[in-house]
Amino acid sequence: MTDTAFQKHNPNKVEQTREARGRRVSPPVDIFENNDGFLIVADLPGVEAESLSVEYNPPELHVRAQTPGNGAGPVLYERRFELGNGVDASNIDAQLQRGVLRVTLKKSPELRPRRIAVTARS
Amino acid sequence: MLTRWNDFGGLSRFAARDGASFEALDALRREMSRLFSDLEGESLAASREWPNAWLDDKGAAFELRVEVPGVEDKDIELQADASTVTIRGERQDSVPEGHSVHRKERAAFRFARSFSLPTKVDAEKVEAVLKNGVLTVTLPKAKEAQPRQISVRAGS
Numbered sequence A: 001m002t003d004t005a006f007q008k009h010n011p012n013k014v015e016q017t018r019e020a021r022g023r024r025v026s027p028p029v030d031i032f033e034n035n036d037g038f039l040i041v042a043d044l045p046g047v048e049a050e051s052l053s054v055e056y057n058p059p060e061l062h063v064r065a066q067t068p069g070n071g072a073g074p075v076l077y078e079r080r081f082e083l084g085n086g087v088d089a090s091n092i093d094a095q096l097q098r099g100v101l102r103v104t105l106k107k108s109p110e111l112r113p114r115r116i117a118v119t120a121r122s
Numbered sequence B: 001m002l003t004r005w006n007d008f009g010g011l012s013r014f015a016a017r018d019g020a021s022f023e024a025l026d027a028l029r030r031e032m033s034r035l036f037s038d039l040e041g042e043s044l045a046a047s048r049e050w051p052n053a054w055l056d057d058k059g060a061a062f063e064l065r066v067e068v069p070g071v072e073d074k075d076i077e078l079q080a081d082a083s084t085v086t087i088r089g090e091r092q093d094s095v096p097e098g099h100s101v102h103r104k105e106r107a108a109f110r111f112a113r114s115f116s117l118p119t120k121v122d123a124e125k126v127e128a129v130l131k132n133g134v135l136t137v138t139l140p141k142a143k144e145a146q147p148r149q150i151s152v153r154a155g156s
Helices: A002-009 B009-014 B019-040
Strands: A023-025 A029-033 A037-043 A052-057 A060-067 A075-082 A087-097 A100-107 B053-057 B061-067 B076-080 B084-091 B100-104 B109-116 B127-131 B134-140
Touching: A037 A060, A037 A075, A037 A087, A052 A087, A052 A100, A060 A100, B053 B109, B061 B084, B076 B134, B084 B134
Parallel strands: A023 A075
Antiparallel strands: A029 A037, A029 B100, A037 A100, A052 A060, A060 A075, A087 A100, B053 B061, B061 B134, B076 B084, B084 B109, B127 B134
């Protein structure tokens, strides 16, 4: 909203910002890891599945949800994660339940820790 | 810390000298006011406490919305009488087994918030719905507190 105000009064500064309504909120997240992959958990109260977008453009995971908000006007929840290139892009699962998003990402097979057999020599 | 934008009423004194530039500045001021009032919302209770909650007067009833992501209905306790509504609850939280933690910003929590209602409500008719991590409580106003249309007679 401030962009519109400044644009009108500074016609020479033409800078289009990404279309977003309301205030931007960076949701609190937990990030867990195990041998198989990652689990990202984010609080997104009031968000419906239709307005939620979870995109993986390696190496970045982009979570975005535009919602009417719960009392103080529209809200844009947004957060990005640097995941590196070891994530299997075809194996990402996202679940939204009780206003909590859980994204499960699997590591590419090459990146999973491999048990190496140790041969004993005497 | 966000503070309310102050009305630059004093600027009008400079309008006579340079009307054109004042108009631009005043338009900017109005847009900034709108930006800040959007942030604060139009509700009776701004949410400066936690969990975030908003109490709105919907005419025939009050509507209380509380953000409780991840909380189950069994973990919420809601109490209402004619003039107060209290919500208590907790969220369980844990690190999934076998995982290491890269980042932990969400937490298990316990909360309790009380709201005084500006007019009496009918506690027997209170309803609550938990959806998408938001608890919406509808508190119908007591019969005598319902808004009433007043017809205006023309005097002579």
